[in-house]
Amino acid sequence: MQLTLIKRETSFLMLLLLLAIPAISFAQATGNDSTLQSATLNDVVTYALQHRPSVRQSQLDQEITEKVIKGKLADWYPQINFNYQYQRTIDRPVTAFGDNVITVGLFNTSLAQVEATQTIFNRDVLLASKTASKVRIQAEQSVVSTKIEVVVSVTKAFYGLLATAQQIKVNEESIVRLKQSLKDAYSRYQTGVADKTDYKRATILLHNSEASLKTTQERLVYEQQYLKALIGYPADKTFTLQYDTAQMESEINIDTLQQLNYAQHIDYKIMFTQRELQKANVRYSQWAFLPSASAFGAYNLNYLNDNLGELYNTSYPNSFVGAKLTLPIFQGGKRVAKIKEQKLTLRRVDVGLENLQNTLDATYTKALTDYKSNLKTYVVQKENVVLAQEVYDVINLQYRNGVRTYLDVTVAETDLRTARINYFNALNLVLTSKMDVLRALGQINY
Template sequence: MKRAFFYLLGVSCGLFISPQLFAQQSTDSLLTSATLQECIRYAISHQPVIRQSLIDEAITDRTVKSKLADWYPQINLDYNIQHALKIPTTIFNGNPVQQGVANSSAALFGLNQNIFTRDLLLATNTARDVRKQSQQTTTRNQIDLVASVSKAYYDVLLTAEQIKVLSEDITRLERSLKDANNQYASGVVDKTDAKRATISLNNARAQQKAARELLTAKQAYLKELMGYPTNSGDVPLAQDSAAVASQVSGEDTLLTADYKSRIEYQLLQTQESLLQANVKYNKWSYLPTVSAFINYSFSCLSPDFNKLYSQDYPSSMLGLKLSLPIFQGGKRVHNIRMAELQLQRTQWDYAALRSQINSQYVQAMSTYKSNYNDYLTLKENVQMARDVYDMLQLQYKEGIKTYLDVLVSETELRSAQLNFYNSMYQVLSSRIDLQKALGTLTANY
């Protein structure tokens, strides 16, 4: 009864605590204030593609260890027991004689030690490069993820800034509509100004609604890239446009590409090392395979099954085995030549990759310079549009300018601000592409 009581108590506590622990884990997996670096770190820890790459690394490591395990002594046991339904018969001196007994059992213990095999030699020489190739594949996936998360982060952040611009524009239009209605009520102007203000206000509200819907979609895409829980709220971005704008610099245009810093180039170098090992592996096919063995066996024979194991007849053997294929129809020559051609082919892979990297660098640099110039121009346009709006607003209140002039300047200000944030995203996005082309974009966050 006491055991049953404590068992039920333990189960009840477990059921009560488990949901709380699960909820705590779910809460711990959410970000409270996310900078770009925090989003990248979260993505590297939770993104399914990266988790799969890490599992692939573990699989590769186990595969290498499995291959190298053949260097250790291999111990085997073979056992059998059998009953002859009819004892075999042989002819001895012209007379049929039954050979053997009805019941038999045998066990064989064997120990085999590989001394030289080309498969084990290949596994030993390539273990480091095979592991490195798996790690470099993970690094490449992480770099691609860093680029995608960074672009998505900037996109969400600057879309939110555009919504703020539209909110400020709506506030200005609401104030302008109120002024137009007051002037119409006092008989200063006709109903046209109020209608124009209403049209502009409705357009701004519709544009803001569309931007908010677009922001929801961009948040969903960012969460997908990060591996963020889908049933949680939006990712709480901690940075603002001013912090992001500080990352834009003309110094990036002075950098030059280095092929060896690209992960694709490093992967190709590892692949070349593995192909060189493959050439040696095929040349080793002319060498013998050598192993040592020790076998111990015992046999039990009896016509009576109950006395089968009453006496055994042991035997043992110690030896060295050498295996050397002498002629295989030229197969080894063809395999060696094929491995050499595969290695030779990598030289053209290097040439193609260098050309590709140079093309990516030139395109990324040109795009970044163009976007950076647009960014500086549009930044200046925002300030000028704001000055024009403030001046026309003041002149309108003094009766010098018409409301149409104010409305046009307000529209120009809104367009300049929205275009500025679009250009900021373009320059930041092209900066990520440039860093990737240069090989300076890393997954170390």
């Protein structure tokens, strides 16, 4: 009997999935194809990582960060500019030489200049070069964190959709049995073997099961759309889930004796990188006492003429090079206050790391407790399915032989349907709680 039940569970799942989501044929996915050819859990997760808007946004943020870094580091290179200027003097200035007042300058002047500056040292470019690698790590960690959340949410939604689809199958099989029971009860009533209460009970139970089936089917429609939204799938497209109970059961167990390693968790990695960047901010504030130095040079072409048409006939070139050193002496205590501010911010990040460790401990403990509890429930419910099937088969046979009342059959039928639904719900919960444990351990990496 148990072997028959196991075979039935593994075989009917593929049938119920065909009923759960309408199947359509797709061309093989290539390039920018936005549809799924198959829909195993791995396929759905892979699709989500490629099409989920939040993942693409985080990847774009990473690319933006890279461009910002390149822009900051570009300040180390020579900065070359071309300047052009034309000026028309309306009233020329005058100057006095002794008793003589002389008008100076010309009506038309123009300047063409090529200038270059080279940073030798300043704290801005030094900060950019020191923190570039850590900023890249931070951007990468943000992408990883987004992907982890997507994987967890999509996996949970996938299992939830399967559980709902399985409930539909259970209700459909229950309705088949109830219709046969109603037919038998009505026949017994017509032959005078039983009164009309038996077939009326059968009718009530059948109506309740049909109502339950309708409710579950409507919930399935929502869960289908919810999964599509999670993975970034077109709302007007459909796909067929592919899975089996045996594979789900094989993925249940995890090592519950593992110890939490903070450094392995993505949230801890992100905050630790923030701490490293904040330490760089402290050093940056301390560098405010250092001088800045740069070199500069320019080549100028000057044009002077009262006649605009002849302005550019003759040029008067000049050029120069030089160096500049700026040494900050006094800023009213601003630099000292800034250093203290950044050090306090660093202490705040340290406190945040301590709080995060406590949070991770609590999260892992809860996730592990839920997993153990759900695993026990799953084992019990799996045994209950076998027992409920045996009880129903015996009572139904006894009823047909006139030994049992139909009330016993209805109770056995309800117990069987409830046991099978509870079993699939328990399977969904244990797999979902397993994802929470792996997330808490920091063992989901993409």
